[in-house]
């Protein structure tokens with residue numbers, strides 16, 4: 043999508059601190075971190091929100107989740123715990139219209155969210 047900032051990051055047209063990438067998935071640091079570790083996991087292909095990830099995309103959704111777990115292990119915070127969040131739509135607090143998972147760690151996270 044031409045005006046999508048996460049597509050631009052995925053296409054390397056905009057800078058980001060990239061942590062990991064494979065054919066389908068890109069992981070980079072959130073520009074406004076709310077925890078000591080705050081990463082964003084995105085599919086390189088544009089999907090506006092979680093509503094657009096259907097049955098046919100189950101493999102991609104699984105890859106995103108498996109990538110979060112792999113990074114938690116590789117970065118050494120798997121045992122202390124972490125949170126994976128996908129904000130969807132207005133009430134979900136989604137600001138960027140390219141589906142993304144927040145991976146948060148490094149402090150005790152509160153529940154419920156605000």
Ligand code: DGP
Nearest residue numbers: 047058071072073074129135136137138
């Ligand atoms: P959400 O509210 O779930 O749509 O979160 C969007 C997140 O994206 C927010 O935590 C800030 C982050 N973000 C927005 N623009 C950029 C950017 O240009 N670069 C990076 N690295 N992160 C961004």
